[in-house]
Amino acid sequence: MARRRGKVLGTALCGVALAAALVWWRSSPAEPPSIVLVSIDTLRPDHLGCYGYSRNTSPALDRLAREGARFKTAVSSTSWTLPAHAALFTGLPDRVHGCGNEQRWLDRSRFTLAEALQQAGYHTAGFYSGPLLHRYFGLSQGFDSWTECTSYREQIDRMIREWRYDPRIEEQAFRDVTNPIVLAAVRAWIESAPRRPFFLFIHLWDVHHDYIPPPPYDALFREGTTARPGDGSREDLISRYDGEIRWTDATLAAIFEALDRRGLKDRSILLVTADHGEAFFEHGHHGHRFTLHDEEVRVPLLVRYPGRLPAGLCIEPPVSLIDIAPTLLDLAGLPPLPAALGRSLVPLLEAAGTSATWKERPAISEFRDHRQMLALRLERWKLIADLTSGTVQVYDLERDPGEHSPLGAADPSVPAAALAAHWERTVRQLDAAAARLPVPQTRDWTGLPEVHRRHLRSLGYLR
Template sequence: MGAIVGFIAGLISFHASIVPTGYIQYGMFRLAAFILQESLNKWMFLSIVVVSFVAFLVELRIRIKDRRMLKVFWLSFVSILFFFLSTWALRRYWLPEKSLLMNILIHAEMFLLAIILGRVLMKMKWKTSPRLLRIRHTRKPGLVLIVFLLLLNLGIIIDRRINSPTGSNIVLIIVDTLRADHVGCYGYSRNTTPSIDRLSLNSILFKNAISAAPWTTPSIGSMFTSQYPAVLGFRDKPIIIDQRFLTLTEIFKENNYVTKGIISHAHVSSALGFDQGFDSYDEENAKGHGHISSPSITEKAIRFLRTCKNRKFFLFLHYFDPHFDYILHEDYDYYPDYNGPLYSSQPIRELREKAPQMTADDARYIKALYDSEISFTDEHMGVVLDELKNLGLYDNTLIILTADHGEEFLERGDYWIGHTKKLYQEQIHVPLIMKLPGHNEQEIMHEYLGLINLMPTIVDYAGLWIPGEYRCEGQTIDMSDIEELGNKTIFSQTRRWTSLQSVTWKGWKLIYNPIVKSRQLFDLQKDPAESRNLARENDKALNAMEVVLQKWNSQIRSKKTQAEEPDFAEEQKRHLRSLGYLQ
């Protein structure tokens, strides 16, 4: 009976899970089989256990003749159930997840339950099996369904062995808040990134990569789906990525890759749908802006690499430490002589409040803290790269290193520190380095390139394909066709505290505010700092860029998604409001 109930519940769960994804429409039947396997395994096991336990309790009620003993049993059972639920609630909502006290209590109560049940069983004389398990006409169908489940699991195991992927391993590293001009191989004066610089020596170095948005969730969401933030449904808040958008990871899981994500902030959490396609998604380091996460991210990555070195894998690492709050690391103190009022780990709210009174020395100190964070992160990323070499994986692994956005430090005269609300280069110009398998020389690409092209490019270089029914906004980066690469238009946007769109094309950049109809036109080749607005001086370039932007707006208008906002806990909401992520 339990198997039948579980099978029906599993099918209902499978239907509810598969419909939003579009896997059947995209022909991704292996992913559909994984969902079916997970649904049936969970619900059939749970139903068999529950039905068996209910039958056990009913049989006890029938067989126990002593009323006093029966009262003791039910009292004990209710007490244990109460203790279990209450300690679970304490552990889930009030005490840390790894509380030693809670672990001791839970193990103690389970031990107590075993003693009580054992005592009851010792007082009884069993002659037949529980009656509820002997319901007519359910045994054979139940056995058939159990055999079906076993065959489904066996088939998936055999498929993974027979159809194991033959492409390269993939390591995607995204460093949060890393602006390109603070990286050594991008011309920075400080030696902030020796590990990244070494990686670039046998990689393709894209000098002018542009992110789709100046804040984390829409930028990484765009990278993983090859869709513009507006198409995904982003406005001014984090949203849940709609399951109908295929992610980069789902492509690799469909092709039997082991997929692992290790992240360090809630803005790329499973609550927002970023775990789509991952076998395992580690969010343990998503502990807020004051948490130093790089050592743990690296440790977890090394553990995964050593475990899966003989299998094909897709590994996503998200390093968060360069993001504010800016923390000084002693080994990387780039301004030891500073004696001003600012300090390490100072909350971003205080820095912004003090910004109008800051001196050039204060601004220099903030950048020094930021660079300290970058160097600290670079050190730990270097350990991962070294481990790839030690395991013999480095040469045959596709390694991609990039960032979601940059950071502004009072460059624009409006006392802004941080990101999210502008589209100048300091916020959207990010590093992009791709080490191809077997590639041992450095190639430098100066053409402007949008990170929305990352998903199809990674899939293509891995020798895989994206279903034709799924329409990417980006295209594969073809390094053999430099002229075509230079003709690509790049769009970025933000609606945080403002509404801005930008288009970059052939070295020109237009920033447009559709609310106040303002236009800023820059020649990035002659003016990379965007200090001179040419909107009133070059009508020809302005008109051409406006036509490109208008055409893009008309194309994406019909594709926009009505996105669902996540249900953050109250504590998370307060924290995000304090940082300006929620209103």
């Protein structure tokens, strides 16, 4: 197919003027590119060098950011693993994909990125290392292979077979050490990767609580802290969290190297993100799945695709996790997911983040758990509505990036009419999408392994 070349003027790098002009190569290779999508569980962007962190936690990710595009503000659909990954794969907000607290699986009627790529002839392979990505929860839809990299496979399989939740799984997951298992499995896969385009999904878990990096990463960021190892202080937790990030970054570097050795790195789209962040007592909590504040819902978003994306781009407008699947399909030259509410970020990338035609739209985060909450994130403003208590908080992120001083509706600086319009539009859009795509109340079990189906039949769940 012919190669077309386009040109776009850009000023980016977050305020620092980039080169006067960026040459945009719009290539249409004969074969669609392979795609590598990495989700690093619980990774806060502000703990990465490329997002301005002072500690050297992320040399490999910093390099990726230098060689590709970095989205300054990417926002997850929520603050916990399962619905966030469902949003990542479907391009749908939590309320519409329906996978979360009320229904703990992604229904088979939902169409995923992996299914779209599989239908387009891609070989699709997933590797995961946390319990909520088990095949049971439906995130493996569309993957030719879905490889478990935990060390408690037997227990989780038994739990599902016996139809009984075992809380010890969570403890096991927190303590689990999975980076070496993922690395070995992914390396072996890359070494025999098929020649045709592939979609490789990698979920890395070890940044997740309870932060037990191996030496030397456990002591790497202790210098200058007064915390004793394991004393549970904020300083101790953060130094160990940062150690996990550095270790995971080294794991990623080894994966990128394996791709490079086979000549696959430069021919593939590499995209790295996270499912949610992690709170370190900013609003009284440690962990996630408590609030929709930025420390819990902001995620990194880096994408590298040489030949198509210029290096060193920084994109300012807020974007959402639900935009990732549409963006990857667009970059690969494939049709969009028919029902996705996320939108392709390619126009924004093409315009180096400064597109006048890019219409600002709030990134939505939801909490559909013991509390019902909906947050709208704009470049400057953030609105968090607690639907359970009927309260609304508005934050001016320019003056209050930590979200500590909510402004009242009567505050003259609040653009109340504009926020109300965004709110109305968003709620209307969510309502319409949810009506179009109702979540079935009974589960379609056809994707389950036969052993599980036999057991469910014996319990009367299946005929």
